[in-house]
Amino acid sequence: xxxxxxxxxxxxxxxxxxxxxxxxxxxxxxxxxxxxxxxxxxxxxxxxxxxxxxxxxxxxxxxxxxxxxxxxxxxxxxxxxxxxxxxxxxxxxxxxxxxxxxxxxxxxxxxxxxxxxxxxxxxxxxxxxxxxxxxxxxxxxxxxxxxxxxxxxxxxxxxxxxxxxxxxxxxxxxxxxxxxxxxxxxxxxxxxxxxxxxxxxxxx
DNA sequence: AACGAAGTCAACCGCTAATTT
DNA sequence: GAAATTAGCGGTTGACTTCGT
Numbered sequence: 001x002x003x004x005x006x007x008x009x010x011x012x013x014x015x016x017x018x019x020x021x022x023x024x025x026x027x028x029x030x031x032x033x034x035x036x037x038x039x040x041x042x043x044x045x046x047x048x049x050x051x052x053x054x055x056x057x058x059x060x061x062x063x064x065x066x067x068x069x070x071x072x073x074x075x076x077x078x079x080x081x082x083x084x085x086x087x088x089x090x091x092x093x094x095x096x097x098x099x100x101x102x103x104x105x106x107x108x109x110x111x112x113x114x115x116x117x118x119x120x121x122x123x124x125x126x127x128x129x130x131x132x133x134x135x136x137x138x139x140x141x142x143x144x145x146x147x148x149x150x151x152x153x154x155x156x157x158x159x160x161x162x163x164x165x166x167x168x169x170x171x172x173x174x175x176x177x178x179x180x181x182x183x184x185x186x187x188x189x190x191x192x193x194x195x196x197x198x199x200x201x202x203x204x
Numbered sequence: 205a206a207c208g209a210a211g212t213c214a215a216c217c218g219c220t221a222a223t224t225t
Numbered sequence: 226g227a228a229a230t231t232a233g234c235g236g237t238t239g240a241c242t243t244c245g246t
Contacts, residue, residue, distance in 0.1 A: 016215080016216075017214090017215075017216090017239095017240085018214070018215080018240085019214090019215090037231095037232090038231075039231075039232075040230085040231075051216095052231080052232090053216080053217090053232090053233095054215075054216075056232075056233085057214085057215065057216085058214090058215085060233095061214075061215085062214080089235065089236090090234085090235085091234080091235065092233075092234060092235085103233095103234075103235085104213085104214075104215085104235095105213085107235075107236085108212070108213055108214085109212095109213095111212090111213095112211065112212055112213080113212095
């Protein structure tokens with residue numbers, strides 16, 4: 001039998017849309033006591049006429065302690081750009097390396113700010129390249145700038161010259177540590193225009 | 205001041221993966 | 226091992242706000 005869709009197993013009409021302060025309070029109170037698990041029961045026991053998914057999302061993106069909101073710093077932006085280049089649209093992984101930021105926030109920030117920025121940069125890059133073609137020079141180093149996207153989807157990074165399991169390689173299970181060592185290591189290497197294979201062998 | 209376009213962000217949806225029974 | 230349930234992810238939507246005319 002196919003798994004039931006969502007958790008809307010009952011015919012009850014659930015609340016949708018923006019959360020009220022009262023709902024927030026109930027949810028936070030419940031989680032404080034019982035912990036953040038079994039979202040379906042959280043919803044019913046806490047007296048929230050919401051589906052479990054909605055509760056989970058609200059907690060993770062808004063009510064959870066230590067959430068940073070707004071004002072993404074230049075450093076954070078830079079990190080997002082670089083991580084996205086490495087990981088693609090794997091927002092939760094990117095968010096995991098930015099303490100206090102949520103995947104939803106980063107995804108939104110990317111879609112509304114950074115993607116445009118990148119498009120703009122690519123255009124200017126293309127223009128300058130077009131001018132350079134008058135004097136054909138060094139071969140196009142590939143990657144940089146034009147790969148964008150397509151990292152997401154499955155659990156692997158597909159670059160022209162590299163295909164590996166990101167989770168396996170970087171051990172994202174080290175939750176909470178926010179260890180940025182590997183990122184820094186990678187990003188240092190990224191400064192050069194070396195290809196991914198070189199990066200990996202260097203990290204190893 | 206009014207109105208439409210563009211931008212932003214919270215929340216929902218559909219799906220897969222992981223876990224439990 | 227199979228089925229059911231739960232958790233989590235990324236894409237998308239829609240309400241609200243800001244900006245330009």
